[in-house]
Amino acid sequence: MAYQALYRVWRSQRFDDVIGQQAITQTLKNAITQNQISHAYLFTGPRGTGKTSAAKILAKAVNCPNSQDGEPCNECEICRSITEGTQEDVVEIDAASNNGVEEIRQLRERANYAPTQAQYKVYIIDEVHMLSTGAFNALLKTLEEPKKNVVFILATTEPHKIPATIISRTQRFDFKRIATKDIVEHLAYILEKSEIDFADEALNVIAQAAEGGMRDSLSILDQAISFSNGTITLQDALEVTGSLTYDMMDRFITACKQKNTADCLQLLDEMLASGKEARRLLENLLVYCRDLLIYQKAPQLLAEKAQHFTETFKQSATEISAQQIYDWIYILNETQNEIRFTTSPRIYLEVAVVKLAEETTSESTPADSFSSTDSQEIAQLKEQVTELQKEVSQLKKQSEQTQPQAQVQTQQNKEKKPAATQYRVPKKRVFKVLQEATKKELANVKDVWEDLLASLSVTQKAMLRASQPKAASPNGLVIAFDYEIICKKAANDQDFILAVQNNISRMISGYAPDLVYITNESWPVLRQEFLSGQDEPAEESEFAEAEETENEETDEKKEDLVVSKAQDLFGELATIKED
Numbered sequence: 001m002a003y004q005a006l007y008r009v010w011r012s013q014r015f016d017d018v019i020g021q022q023a024i025t026q027t028l029k030n031a032i033t034q035n036q037i038s039h040a041y042l043f044t045g046p047r048g049t050g051k052t053s054a055a056k057i058l059a060k061a062v063n064c065p066n067s068q069d070g071e072p073c074n075e076c077e078i079c080r081s082i083t084e085g086t087q088e089d090v091v092e093i094d095a096a097s098n099n100g101v102e103e104i105r106q107l108r109e110r111a112n113y114a115p116t117q118a119q120y121k122v123y124i125i126d127e128v129h130m131l132s133t134g135a136f137n138a139l140l141k142t143l144e145e146p147k148k149n150v151v152f153i154l155a156t157t158e159p160h161k162i163p164a165t166i167i168s169r170t171q172r173f174d175f176k177r178i179a180t181k182d183i184v185e186h187l188a189y190i191l192e193k194s195e196i197d198f199a200d201e202a203l204n205v206i207a208q209a210a211e212g213g214m215r216d217s218l219s220i221l222d223q224a225i226s227f228s229n230g231t232i233t234l235q236d237a238l239e240v241t242g243s244l245t246y247d248m249m250d251r252f253i254t255a256c257k258q259k260n261t262a263d264c265l266q267l268l269d270e271m272l273a274s275g276k277e278a279r280r281l282l283e284n285l286l287v288y289c290r291d292l293l294i295y296q297k298a299p300q301l302l303a304e305k306a307q308h309f310t311e312t313f314k315q316s317a318t319e320i321s322a323q324q325i326y327d328w329i330y331i332l333n334e335t336q337n338e339i340r341f342t343t344s345p346r347i348y349l350e351v352a353v354v355k356l357a358e359e360t361t362s363e364s365t366p367a368d369s370f371s372s373t374d375s376q377e378i379a380q381l382k383e384q385v386t387e388l389q390k391e392v393s394q395l396k397k398q399s400e401q402t403q404p405q406a407q408v409q410t411q412q413n414k415e416k417k418p419a420a421t422q423y424r425v426p427k428k429r430v431f432k433v434l435q436e437a438t439k440k441e442l443a444n445v446k447d448v449w450e451d452l453l454a455s456l457s458v459t460q461k462a463m464l465r466a467s468q469p470k471a472a473s474p475n476g477l478v479i480a481f482d483y484e485i486i487c488k489k490a491a492n493d494q495d496f497i498l499a500v501q502n503n504i505s506r507m508i509s510g511y512a513p514d515l516v517y518i519t520n521e522s523w524p525v526l527r528q529e530f531l532s533g534q535d536e537p538a539e540e541s542e543f544a545e546a547e548e549t550e551n552e553e554t555d556e557k558k559e560d561l562v563v564s565k566a567q568d569l570f571g572e573l574a575t576i577k578e579d
């Protein structure tokens with residue numbers, strides 16, 4: 001006999017076999033025994049929760065001459081023909097492939113004839129939300145003039161796409177996601193019947209991966225059976241579902257705990273290389289962290305899982321502070337949201353990994369963290385004071401003029417600064433590069449950028465991947481990082497700086513630039529400030545001689561100068577932001 005997928009072999013044939021939907025199946029059984037059959041049903045719910053199975057059982061139960069307590073006998077000719085799909089009075093339509101008006105019109109015509117063999121003509125329309133508007137209207141007409149002995153069963157995963165006029169004419173049943181426990185029980189039952197050995201925890205992993213769908217659970221179980229060597233182990237289930245193994249998570253969380261960023265990134269690379277999917281990976285780590293927390297606070301809640309916890313896990317649970325775990329959960333959760341709509345989750349994962357390994361707030365003693373934030377704040381305040389003093393003296397100098405545009409911009413830039421980053425952007429060094437920057441030099445760097453990435457180690461690559469070259473001079477290169485945390489790390493990592501420098505000079509002969517790291521956020525501000533400053537001498541003399549009425553014109557001229565200078569430096573794409 002040819003191999004048959006588990007979900008076909010084990011499709012429920014009786015209401016009592018439908019897993020996890022007792023309220024619904026009981027109501028349907030009662031309706032049948034009391035002979036109160038509605039002419040239209042709507043079955044809604046996530047995929048694989050038993051809608052179509054229940055529809056076919058209902059079709060049998062209303063027609064089976066031997067039906068008992070609302071259940072079909074599954075043995076009479078009618079029951080068997082419905083199971084096999086050969087009963088012409090029970091029509092199954094997949095709206096996903098038949099969404100035309102014509103099909104529904106034909107259906108209406110056919111529905112006018114009395115059933116030939118069975119007692120009821122039953123139309124099962126699967127994925128009914130896929131019907132076209134015209135088809136819905138035709139269906140509505142049919143439902144508006146209910147025929148005796150005709151039953152419609154509409155099934156859908158997306159009830160919100162069904163017109164209210166249709167819904168109001170049906171008896172609605174909402175199928176729920178099946179509880180993990182119920183799925184596990186059913187899988188265990190099937191495996192016992194099939195005489196296949198298994199580890200309990202393997203079934204848990206499968207049920208969780210299927211997210212409450214029985215059909216998906218059975219498909220995964222199918223894969224696990226063919227993957228395994230006779231016994232379905234936890235390892236098999238983890239492999240088949242693309243979940244992280246406990247060993248992987250242990251190693252990863254240990255590396256995070258030790259703040260070993262390089263190891264963390266290396267492990268991430270391994271996980272992705274072995275085909276782990278980004279979403280599942282984050283989910284697994286979240287569950288692991290949650291388990292750590294619960295194990296700390298209320299281990300009795302994890303009694304079922306307890307036998308699978310490794311020594312490393314238990315040790316981590318005692319060593320890592322709750323606050324640290326909260327921080328990790330926050331980062332993982334945030335990343336989960338970020339990767340929802342991206343096609344390249346890798347970069348987000350890498351940033352998350354750096355954050356996980358760097359998060360230091362809770363590990364340092366309160367006194368330490370206090371003094372370090374203190375000194376940082378003081379440094380920032382000092383910088384602000386110096387800048388404000390400069391500004392005041394400039395303002396005094398220009399007090400007789402109407403306020404020039406450049407000044408307003410500088411002020412706005414200043415306001416932004418404290419909030420922006422903790423990384424201190426080396427403004428002087430940036431300006432030095434900009435002073436001598438050329439388009440050609442930048443183009444050279446951009447040309448070799450991909451090769452440069454390829455030449456670096458995993459950790460270094462991950463850091464540089466979140467950055468772009470912004471300006472290049474014969475002696476300097478400004479690199480802007482998407483994330484402040486990586487910028488800071490890059491600026492303090494001598495190996496990284498050397499590797500980038502060496503590889504660049506290997507790729508562009510004779511080019512050994514001083515690397516200047518900035519955050520992407522600071523770039524527009526720096527550029528604007530530099531460009532405004534460039535024209536200051538000319539601007540001052542012009543202002544000094546200009547009449548007030550000519551100020552506007554001067555501003556325009558100045559803007560033109562700024563734009564052309566910008567184009568010289570950064571190429572055609574350069575735009576001057578008005579912020």
Ligand SMILES: [Zn+2]
Binds near residue numbers: 073
């Ligand atoms: Zn029967």
